[in-house]
Amino acid sequence: MSTPGGFDIFISYASADLTLVVPWVERLKGDGFTVWFDQDQMLAGRNIMTQLGVGLDDSAQTIVFLTDTYLSRGYTWFEMDSSSNDDPGSWEGRTIPVKLLPLTVKLPRFIRNVTICDFTDPATVEQAYDQVKRSIRDAPPRPQRRLDEESVLAACEAPFQHLSQPDVALFLLLKAAGDLAWFLHRREIGEHGSGTQLETIFHELLVSGKLPAEVARSLTYIRTFGTMVVGEQNDRPTFTRESIDPALTALGGLADWAFPGRPRQGGSQRILAALPRLGDSGEVRLPGTSLLLREPELAHTALGPLFAGRDTAVGEEISIVLAEPPAEGEGRFVELIGRYASAAGSEAIAPRDAGILTTGDGPDYAYLVFPPVRDISAADLAARHGGRLPAGPAYEIGLGVARVLARLHGARPPLAHGALAPADVLMSRFGSVRLRVPGRDPDSPEADLRAVPALLRTLLAGGPEAGDEALPAGTAETLRRLAGCRSVARLRGLLEEERDRLSGEPGLGSLLRELATPAAPAMSGPELIESYPVVARQAWPLGSGRVLVWEADTKTLAVFHGPRPHWRDDGPVPVRLAVTGRDAQAAVGGWDGTVRYFADGELVAGTRLDGTVGDLRFTSGGVVAGSWKKALVHLTATGQQRALLDVAGGVHRIAVAEQSDRFAVADLSGRLAIYRGETRVRDWQRFPSIADIAYAGSRLVLLTEDGLTGMGVDHRTDAVEPTPGALRLLAGAAPGTCLLLVAADPNRLLAAPLEAWSIDQDDRHILHTTFPAGYRIGSACDVPGRYTMGLPDGGCAYWRDGAERWVWPEALAATLSRDGQLIAVCLPGRVELYAEHE
Secondary structure, X not given: OOOOOOEEEEEEOOHHHHHHHHXXXXXXXXXXXXXXXXXXXXXXXXXXXXXXXXHHHOEEEEEEEEOOOHHHOHHHHXXXXXXXXXXOOOOOOOEEEEEXXXXXXXXXXXXXXXXXXXXXXXXXXXXXXXXXXXXXXXXXXXXXXXXXXXXXXXXXXXXXHOOOOHHHHHHHHHHHHHHHHHHHHHHHHOOOOOOOOHHHHHHHHHHOOOOOHHHHHHHHHHHHOOOOOOOOOOOOOOOOHHHHHHHXXXXXXXXHHHOOOOOOOOHHHHHHHHOOEOOOOOEEEOOOOOEEEEEEEEEEXXXXXXXXXXXXXXXXXEEEEEEOOOOOOHHHHHHHHHHHHOOOOOOEEOOOEEXXXXXXXXXXXXXXXXXXXXXXXXXXXXXXXXXXXXXXXXXXXXXXXXXXXXXXXXXXXXXXXXXXXXXXXEEOOOOOEEEEOOOXXXXXXXXXXXXXXXXXXXXXXXXXXXXXXXXXXXXXXXXXXXXXXXXXXXXXXXXXXXHHHOOOOOOHXXXXXXXXXXXXXXXXXXXXXXXEOOOEEEEEEEEOOEEEEEEOOOOOEEEEEOOOEEEEOOOOOOEXXXXXXXXXXXXXXXXXXEEEEEEOOEEXXXXXOOOOEEEEEEEOOEEEEEEOOOOEEEEEXXXXXXXXXXXXXXXXXXXXXXXXXXXEEEEOOOEEEEEEOOEEEEEEEEOOOEEEEEEEXXXXXXXXXXEEEEXXXXXXXXXXXXXXXXXXXXXXXXXXXXXXXEEOOOOOHHHOOEEEEXXXXXXXXXXXEEEOOOOEEEEXXXXXXXXXXXXXXXXXXXXXXXXXXXXXXXOOEEEEOOOOOEEEEEEOXXXXXXXXXX
8 A cells, every 4th residue: 555645646437437547547647647546556355445445545636537337336436425525625626527428417516516627529638638637736735644643533533424425434434444543553552664554554453462352353343344355346335324334333432442531523513513503593493394403402311412492383492302313214213203202291201203304414313303391300400419419319210210111111012211311301390200202222121121220320429330439328239229120110119118218318309499480470360160180281172161182191182071081082193283263173183194173072074194294274164184295185064075186295384364265385395385175276386495374364474484475366475574583473363464473582582572463464563462581372362362371481371461361380281262262271180171251
């Protein structure tokens, strides 16, 4: 192998074009250039990827001979991507593209932005060759390769920044392994002689006895990874993220040993750096979604960092967790997360949504959307007590965790939580424990049993690896006993014994009370008229003393009339969204495509769409519902189902003109279509990333990423009005209006008061009301000024005529009927129905 910078040019070509390339290689040599050409440099029996990688690394520039064959081969793409990775903007001219034959295949984006030397025209080929020679001679010298600790650390991080390009990641991985081998040889054995080959460095390290056995195995694995004998090149394989993952793991282990406590930039930090930012607000947009994530990180869960965020489509606060890219693939990941939607309830906080983020150069990364963080986490509680908790409160937390795990394990099919981080354990001010699910690697219920003692060691001693000497007196033996438990029941029994033994000491409740904020005083408000003995996550008034509830334990929809259910669905429904309509109507849409339509306290119609329900709205003749895939259906008031024209881009938002069968549909790609009844009367028109839509009379108001605009009945679109801080559109209570929710200070967003602006058909904007910072609208109705609100510290409130009239500090949800006369409130152990008489 050559020393760094040993070649002027690396030749990248398709083997099928060899006879066309050889004359140009010989001509370059004749003109005095040193050329890395595989026919001269490649050694049989050696790792092809390593040899190509070293050749690219040892060459100042790369000539890529472009043909249709070249652009369809995996290894040529590897060479081209690797070369462009060294100089992505081509500012230094490191890559010289040469068109060797006429092209019919589309060029990659990076090549399209670079001057191409055309060798296909005999009249200008000499001029093009002179251009190549000038490019080689004028290029700045390739910088000497550094092998200090900082540069080797950077090399070890580089593969993880290109996981979306597995061939490039593999090249960078092999390059990093070589750099690390040189560095370790110098540190562990001493300086090597001049001209020493990398293979010699590997061998001397492995036989030196300086490396632990596990480290030596990792080094050997990477050294031999992907070894292929040089032969026919047309069918060289294409590497995938999954196929290189073992080598990436091995490299990470090597770097961890070589640089203990290395300050790695996590994958989440890399992808955050690549995402679009909203000025100086600290918010970044998740591409292709209506979600904004706000830095800095709030906590670190078992899956990854937790951030505050908001969904601009609905104007709600949320929490977002960024997770390592799922090795099982996006489809399997989404399916796994979907299983936990059914676990959501009073004890388990499950994702509302999930997806995959992809950036051009960085790794794919997963995001999970959770409700906003209201309760205090075990991590925060420990931090406020010097990083360690007393034994009694720690055991109470462990007992609460064990209760939640018992519920997960008892599901059908059973659910495991996976690794537990203190930030995943949340507690109300009364000490009830909830878990954010799932954790990392939810393999089996048995693994969960091992996670609980590890969690307790962290809470008691400050870290999962802390030794027994760091534990409070008497707790080491308890942790050993817990580690030997083979069932959740046994785990709970031991924790109850320990809690009871320490009953005379301050408990978890006393620690939490020190942090609790007094609840807001109740004010005059609605009258309690009924209470239903059911634990529900959400409930909707149906009139005539009936409520529709989503049961917390079974995740089943049921209609209650008095203490017993009047109707119960056949199975669980993972509810995603629900709407209420006039005349005591309600409709529910699920993550699994389930749609249920109720009127007069009875089920009118039900169906299942081809994917997650994107939106549903009441029209004058029933309900229109659409899926994120393509289905769009009309459920009539008589119980019939009629399929409408498919929405190829997936349904994102639906808006209905008041008292009309006219409605608009926005798809996930930013297109809009208009329907009347069951007929599409205006075909798709594209807008910049539609966040929300609503009708103000006959005028359709659109909230896009550029601002606010509108469309009249003549389908003419108004000029866009920038609207900083705009969050969401709602149907207006007053006829001919809609409501725009705006953060009063766009630079503070969630920390700013929430303004509600009424917009009429003539595009007049009038400030309707202002809500305190941190409040979020839970439901609205057809009576101006009436809302249910979510409170910043948990609980719900009833808002009427510009003031908070009633507070339910422990409520999970509160929903108004469309006529504003009834409120269904979900409280611990019951659902209460209130009547508003004013």
